[in-house]
Amino acid sequence: MSEPSFLSDLSDVLVQKEKECLNIESNKSNYYDVLTCPVHFDGWSCWPETPAGQVANQSCPDFIPGFEPTNTVYYKCMEDGTWYFHEPYNRTWVNYTTCVNTDDLSFRTVVIIIHSVGYSISLVALLISLALLIYFKTLRCARILIHMNLFASFALNNFLWLLWYYLMFDETEALFANQAVCKSLHTVLYTCLISNYSWMLCEGLYLHTVLVWAFISQRNLLKGMILIGWGIPLLTTLIYVPVRSIFGEGDDLTMCWIKDTKFEIINQIPVAATIILNLFFLINIVRVVVMKLRKGPAEGQGSGTSRSSLQALRATLLLVPLLGLNFLLTPFRPETGEPWLYYYDLFSAVTTSFQGLCVAILFCFCNGEVQAQIKRKWRTVRSFRPRANSCSATTMSYVKSTYTTNGREKV
Template sequence: MTSSTTTTDATVDFFAQRQLECLETLNETTVESSPRSGLFCRGTWDGWLCWPDTAAGTSAYALCPEFISGFDPKRFAHKVCDENGDWFRHPLTNKTWSNYTTCINFDDFEWRQQVRTIYETGYSVSLIALILSLALLSYFRSLKCARITLHMNLFASFAVNNTLWLLWYRMVLADPEVLRNNGAPCIGLHLVLHYFLLTNYAWMLCEGFYLHTVLVSAFVSEKKLVKWLVVLGWTAPGIVIIVYGFLRAYVSRAEDTIECWMNESVYVNILVAPVCISMLLNLLFMCNIIRVVLLKLKAPAGPQGTGPSRTILQAFRATLLLVPLLGLQYMLTPFRPDPGHPYERTYETLSAFTASFQGLFVAVLFCFFNGEVIAQVKRKWRTVFLRTRANSYTATQVSSLRLQFVRCGPPVPGEEKV
């Protein structure tokens, strides 16, 4: 049995159990209560909530389901029983209908839509910047080296992750039916998305480890180092995701396997822990790199120079700026305000900015502000510009010669002979 099949079965079991409890409650109520007089709507299960027997011309009320994203469990949904003793039918579908619109806090809903807009905007801008960065680094072959290879893997990881987040917002969160069906495609998207989310931080760790190794170890084969880092950057997150998927599909409660796994679960810590470990390791690397760089800068330069190279210092500065920024929302997870807290909106807004614009920060610091990349772009621009001017000058000379050749021919009637 596959994980997706098990998850779907768990979701079915969750709602089947609630339906069974509802029917048992309705049967007990029917047996214990005296025979009803007059018209009434019989108790029913609508797929989300259990509605008791309700007198005609009245409405039944129930607390909104807490397992539906966007619903406020402190609010009440209601179901109308018509005068003729039938549950109200929606005019568009002609099916019995429960009113859950009152479960939505529209002020909170609008704010969450704004946060979602921040996420979508940030991921879109970051994706464009990352694609441009990959195009630049791929175009200039003179930039090919171990450090640029790591940068390109980092950019590719962020680009795929941003694309998957945009798909998640457009195809899953925007369609309540997809969440309710909880099918294998959306669960698969959840797992793949979080795999590439982990690769982002794995590759940041690879960047930090590479800088640390190059500066601290005098003799190291960069080719072998990059090969090992490529294996680490792409396979280590896969192991974490396999463990996470197995535990959440086979061990977790039924409530943790509904709505495409988007609900918070204790197993999310399996994903948060590697990110925090990666951030802490990078901070340790940065502290030791700072120590080594300061020692080398203070040391007197020998005949061939003992200080770190300019390119290494540039990469170090970029990484030093980037490491505290990336993963900030995960480092602050233990301090996340409770729902309804005055600082909840501030926290969520800052998290939206830091998470969605990470790709842009990576592209700017490692590519657009990279001195080598800027030099190559300037050199290419000057070459194209000067070549254009040279071609223009050559064309002007040719045109002048042609004009002289024509004017040296037989005189045109009516034209004065010079």
């Protein structure tokens, strides 16, 4: 559950750099007897007092991912004693393009493309799955409704991530300028992300309940699943937003909540809990299924170990480790600059963005009931399709009848 890597932990460094720059400005002496540009912090670097008409230079920041610290950045002090002002941007501007590490930039672009493609494909697959389950009303039951809610939570999450990447990489300044919209998007995004895990918990809990307690009201069980699936994310958000708003400090209040803080544990606890609970449910499910299968079909006939339950079990066994894999690997993320970080980011991009596609495949496209409904619908459509030679056959029949009536069928 981490933000884009190039923004993580950036704000702490910037605050420290700004404090150092302000300290330099307060303690400066009139070293130059000519017109100078004052000490200035541009948001990333601190520029010393520089005589008018000269170009200041220093090494590129070493804390910005994608920048090459061995390169040099330049800032011009104009003849009137002011730093260069970029008219189109309507602000003082430093040319940091010389700092860009083109190789790292290309890699980050590839990672973003993988995320965008994966989320887009997953979103399409999830929407198709939802459309199929909504269309085939004969499939409507508690288990299918839980699948539909899971698809909906993943579809929302994928759409919001695509929106987030679009805004963060194409409209960064506009996004940060409107803190209310930015923080709202961040909050809704993480609410939907937690809902993915909570609905996966509902999948495991439902299967566990059906197998262990066969005689239970499906209606009441579904109500409980809806309360858990959407209630956990909403409750987490209702705690997270006020706590971070009230107790957040410094740049945490103005940096669009990009930086991971100690408050992230509020979001991480329900995710970790759902993964642990699901693993417990799955272990117990396997134990119950094995015990009932050992009893034989005669004794376990009404025990719920149906073919569909076994299919759901296999799908859940495959899906739960995948859903929690990124979260479990987060503590083992390599440090910036280590070669393994590239492989980690690629692996994380693929597994994260294609989770929705895996959900759609396992719970819809590979679902025998859905496949049977599609085949039945296809046969129905084909049965109503007129035969290609029906008109010719009717015409020939009419001609033959007329020919017989005139008594000319024999030579």
